[in-house]
Amino acid sequence: MSxxxxxxxxxxxxxxxxxxxxxxxxxxxxxxxxxxxxxxxVAVFADVLSPYDPLRNSFRTRLRxxxxxxxxxTDHFGRDILSRVIHGARISLVIGLMTALLTGIAGTMIGAxxxxxxxxxxxxxxxxDALMAFPAIVLAIAVAAVLGASVVNVIIALSIAxxxxxxxxVRASVLVVxxxxxxxxxxxxxxxDLRVLCRHVMPNAFGPLIVRxxxxxxxxxxxxxxxxxIGVGPPPPAPSFGSIIAQGRDFITEAPWITIFPGLAxxxxxxxxxxxxxxxxxxxxxxxxx
Amino acid sequence: MSRFLVxxxxxxxVVLVLVSLMSFxxxxxxxxxxxxxxxxxxxxxDQVARLRQQLGLDRPIAMQMLxxxxxxxxxxxxxxxxxxxxxxxxxxxxxxxxxxxxxxxLAFALVMGVLAGIVAAVHHNRWPDQLVMSLALFGLSVPDxxxxxxxxxxxxxxxxxxxxxxxxxxxxxxxxxxxxxxMPALTLAIIQVGFVARMTRASMLEILNQDFIRTADAKGxxxxxxxxxxxxxxxxxxxxxxxxxxxxxxxxGAVIIEQVYSIPGVxxxxxxGILSRxxxxxxxxxLFLAVIYLTVNLVVDILYAVADPRVRLE
Numbered sequence: 001m002s003x004x005x006x007x008x009x010x011x012x013x014x015x016x017x018x019x020x021x022x023x024x025x026x027x028x029x030x031x032x033x034x035x036x037x038x039x040x041x042v043a044v045f046a047d048v049l050s051p052y053d054p055l056r057n058s059f060r061t062r063l064r065x066x067x068x069x070x071x072x073x074t075d076h077f078g079r080d081i082l083s084r085v086i087h088g089a090r091i092s093l094v095i096g097l098m099t100a101l102l103t104g105i106a107g108t109m110i111g112a113x114x115x116x117x118x119x120x121x122x123x124x125x126x127x128x129d130a131l132m133a134f135p136a137i138v139l140a141i142a143v144a145a146v147l148g149a150s151v152v153n154v155i156i157a158l159s160i161a162x163x164x165x166x167x168x169x170v171r172a173s174v175l176v177v178x179x180x181x182x183x184x185x186x187x188x189x190x191x192x193d194l195r196v197l198c199r200h201v202m203p204n205a206f207g208p209l210i211v212r213x214x215x216x217x218x219x220x221x222x223x224x225x226x227x228x229x230i231g232v233g234p235p236p237p238a239p240s241f242g243s244i245i246a247q248g249r250d251f252i253t254e255a256p257w258i259t260i261f262p263g264l265a266x267x268x269x270x271x272x273x274x275x276x277x278x279x280x281x282x283x284x285x286x287x288x289x290x
Numbered sequence: 291m292s293r294f295l296v297x298x299x300x301x302x303x304v305v306l307v308l309v310s311l312m313s314f315x316x317x318x319x320x321x322x323x324x325x326x327x328x329x330x331x332x333x334x335x336d337q338v339a340r341l342r343q344q345l346g347l348d349r350p351i352a353m354q355m356l357x358x359x360x361x362x363x364x365x366x367x368x369x370x371x372x373x374x375x376x377x378x379x380x381x382x383x384x385x386x387x388x389x390x391x392x393x394x395x396l397a398f399a400l401v402m403g404v405l406a407g408i409v410a411a412v413h414h415n416r417w418p419d420q421l422v423m424s425l426a427l428f429g430l431s432v433p434d435x436x437x438x439x440x441x442x443x444x445x446x447x448x449x450x451x452x453x454x455x456x457x458x459x460x461x462x463x464x465x466x467x468x469x470x471x472x473m474p475a476l477t478l479a480i481i482q483v484g485f486v487a488r489m490t491r492a493s494m495l496e497i498l499n500q501d502f503i504r505t506a507d508a509k510g511x512x513x514x515x516x517x518x519x520x521x522x523x524x525x526x527x528x529x530x531x532x533x534x535x536x537x538x539x540x541x542x543g544a545v546i547i548e549q550v551y552s553i554p555g556v557x558x559x560x561x562x563g564i565l566s567r568x569x570x571x572x573x574x575x576x577l578f579l580a581v582i583y584l585t586v587n588l589v590v591d592i593l594y595a596v597a598d599p600r601v602r603l604e
Binding site: 126127129130131133134135136137138139141142143145146147148218222225226229230231232245249252253256259260263266267270271274275278 | 301304305308309311312316317319320321427428430431432433434435436439440442443447538539541542543545546549557560561564565567572575576579580583584
């Protein structure tokens with residue numbers, strides 16, 4: 001026999017606590033967080049987890065199909081695909097995370113200035129519109145190719161492609177917050193523009209930004225793969241999800257496992273991030289709920 | 291309406307000027323000398339100078355820009371160094387290929403996405419809804435080129451139903467054309483269907499919550515009639531915007547998918563130009579893609595204002 005006893009509310013919960021409780025009630029958030037955490041742990045402990053050296057060539061084991069020794073098979077250099085996918089998680093996640101961070105910084109600064117200073121709004125946003133007129137993936141490919149293939153340049157290229165939309169989202173929330181009464185109150189107390197923006201406007205405009213950056217993270221992993229496929233991704237021999245797929249392309253009929261497994265790794269990572277984003281959106285940004 | 295049109299056109303013009311400036315400016319991102327990609331270290335100073343002149347790099351930046359604008363208003367996107375022909379001509383020659391690919395993909399994505407979105411909204415929170423939403427999320431998480439490779443592996447290599455790639459013009463052999471274009475178009479569409487379905491569902495749910503739907507229900511109309519006569523037409527207006535966004539995404543997607551299926555379209559031309567540092571092709575190609583995107587969105591915005599008077603009165 002069990003009796004349900006309503007717990008008395010001891011004290012009013014803080015807004016942060018309310019958000020955390022709601023997040024833990026969201027199925028999307030929990031599944032997404034679990035997937036992302038799993039992939040992140042794989043990336044961090046890649047050296048311990050991978051059964052073989054991801055860069056070691058071995059002629060005797062080349063193009064072996066998946067079996068009990070090589071779970072994901074081997075490539076044309078005899079390298080273990082499982083080990084390469086595990087290490088690939090590292091580069092792919094670093095590219096995704098750094099792109100989200102850079103985009104977050106640039107997008108916040110551009111969007112906050114455009115939303116907060118009406119005279120700068122129009123010129124800045126027209127510039128963002130112009131950048132958004134290029135297909136993001138083509139812009140990223142062009143910038144990465146022109147700058148030269150490297151992990152850093154891929155991050156820069158992807159950040160340039162994802163910043164305009166982020167700036168637009170930050171601007172939209174700044175425009176809403178700017179009209180609230182507590183902003184007027186802060187001004188009446190004599191707070192400077194900078195103080196109002198940093199201390200009062202931005203903290204209240206963060207929800208949609210966090211949601212957006214989760215999606216940027218996911219998009220960046222997909223885009224890195226596309227860049228590698230085109231041939232302007234992170235240079236070999238270090239593996240990323242995309243570069244493993246790109247190298248498997250020439251062996252697609254005789255050794256499809258080289259292509260299949262890193263692709264599945266991308267799907268799991270991006271699915272996790274998208275679920276995480278959906279969960280965050282439902283809690284942090286109820287207006288965008290679909 | 292005319293005030294809305296003037297405002298919208300003026301805005302588009304400003305963006306167009308900026309877009310053309312950015313397309314041109316990509317050459318300034320090049321570390322070092324742009325000619326280095328074409329000439330090796332054995333090139334004589336004379337050869338370097340000639341190439342710099344051909345690219346217009348020997349002139350002051352302000353003059354380079356003036357030249358660029360003077361040329362593009364006449365529709366001249368420059369001269370490809372590697373193809374040794376006009377960039378405009380090269381793009382126009384390949385345009386029908388890319389347009390048929392992107393157009394077919396757009397049709398697939400909209401039809402499948404809107405249908406799936408309606409099914410999801412009508413069965414809100416029941417299994418058809420959950421199935422559609424799960425598939426939509428999956429579609430948003432798959433790399434498009436990888437999906438293309440997998441489809442080639444399954445339908446072309448294993449089952450032999452379609453060729454593994456290439457392109458046959460419609461005028462030569464309509465069936466051959468269909469065979470080469472259906473798989474790439476489906477690949478592109480599958481990635482976008484999820485987005486269209488999500489947006490249709492959201493738009494439909496919002497409409498179905500409104501008072502006039504309850505009125506229709508109260509006066510005893512059949513459920514199907516409420517959905518199709520009162521719900522759908524209103525829900526489709528926001529889908530116009532979705533169509534514009536999807537068209538833009540398909541343009542970028544087509545560039546990648548043309549690589550996967552070896553389709554000789556504008557995308558392959560641009561990627562080839564990017565990989566070989568053929569700057570006139572990069573600049574002209576980027577500008578061309580952006581102009582198409584801006585035009586599509588301009589048309590979508592105007593159609594939206596026609597369909598929903600509230601927009602233009604704002």
